[in-house]
Amino acid sequence: MRIDILTVVPELLEGPFSHSILQRAKDKGLAEVHIHNIRDYSTDKHRNVDDYQYGGGAGMVMSIQPIAACIEELQSQREYDEIIYMTPDGELFEQSAANQLSRVKNIILLCGHYKGVDERIRELFITKEISIGSYVLSGGELAAAVVADSIIRLLPGVLNDETSALTDSFQDNLLSPPIYTRPADYKGHKVPEVLLSGNFKKIEEYREQEAYRRTKERRPDLLDS
Incomplete structure (x- = not known):
């Protein structure tokens, strides 16, 4: 390009x-x-x-x-x-x-x-x-x-992980769900257990639910489009 x-x-x-x-x-x-x-x-x-x-x-x-x-x-x-x-x-x-x-x-x-x-x-x-x-x-x-x-940033090969752009906010009219990294427990503030479970089906369901919840709270107009 x-x-x-x-x-x-x-x-x-x-x-x-x-x-x-x-x-x-x-x-x-x-x-x-x-x-x-x-x-x-x-x-x-x-x-x-x-x-x-x-x-x-x-x-x-x-x-x-x-x-x-x-x-x-x-x-x-x-x-x-x-x-x-x-x-x-x-x-x-x-x-x-x-x-x-x-x-x-x-x-x-x-x-x-x-x-x-x-x-x-x-x-x-x-x-x-x-x-x-x-x-x-x-x-x-x-x-x-x-x-x-x-x-x-959307061009193939630009991002190290090309799937990253596909999960950005707005790609499917939803905001991105909450994301976390280590440590799993920071002064009592813990990462949701489902993300530590290794159960990828449940993790995907959690992310979809959180994306919908966050969009409904912050950008409900996206759900109407």
């Missing part, structure tokens, strides 16, 4: 892809993440990438020219399955979307900034718009990192 991220502040994305699972995926050759500075594509002598809104109003708007130039150059090199705009008014990102995107080959993530992008970018290039929550960030960079992480 290849993910190209378009941003005006590439420094914000240097850390997330240099450690842990994401770095492992890159080292194994399972995923490539390329970060592009939109300013490099500006024809303005000062490398400006924003301008005032037509019609007036607070906030600057990301200009069409440098974004279009960057996308068009990438498209001339390969075909992209999705060109995604990270925006608060996009579709709420959920596990099912991460599952779907983990099966494609090439993705562009466009990070919004300032007041947003010129609407013509959305009309001409964008195939999907994603929000990671009903709140506003200073830019789409952190959201793009979240989306990339959630996709890359």
Whole structure:
């Protein structure tokens, strides 16, 4: 998989892809993440990438020219399955979307900034718009990192135990059940006996019951979907 991220502040994305699972995926050759500075594509002598809104109003708007130039150059090199705009008014990102995107080959993530992008970018290039929550960030960079992480960890071979991703919260519209590790008794706080029993049928039944209980308590909306 290849993910190209378009941003005006590439420094914000240097850390997330240099450690842990994401770095492992890159080292194994399972995923490539390329970060592009939109300013490099500006024809303005000062490398400006924003301008005032037509019609007036607070906030600057990301200009069409440098974004279009960057996308068009990438498209001339390969075909992209999705060109995604990270925006608060996009579709709420959920596990099912991460599952779907983990099966494609090439993705562009466009990070919004300032007041947003010129609407013509959305009309001409964008195939999907994603929000990671009903709140506003200073830019789409952190959201793009979240989306990339959630996709890359699902790629076969990225996790040491590939069944781990299949038992994550939200994979079956349930939250994960409680989990424990050693010691079995910490100052009188004990691990449930069933998990120590070695009876895998009972352990699986316990986990299913606890997953349902936790979901009903914390996210009952998932049980209705």
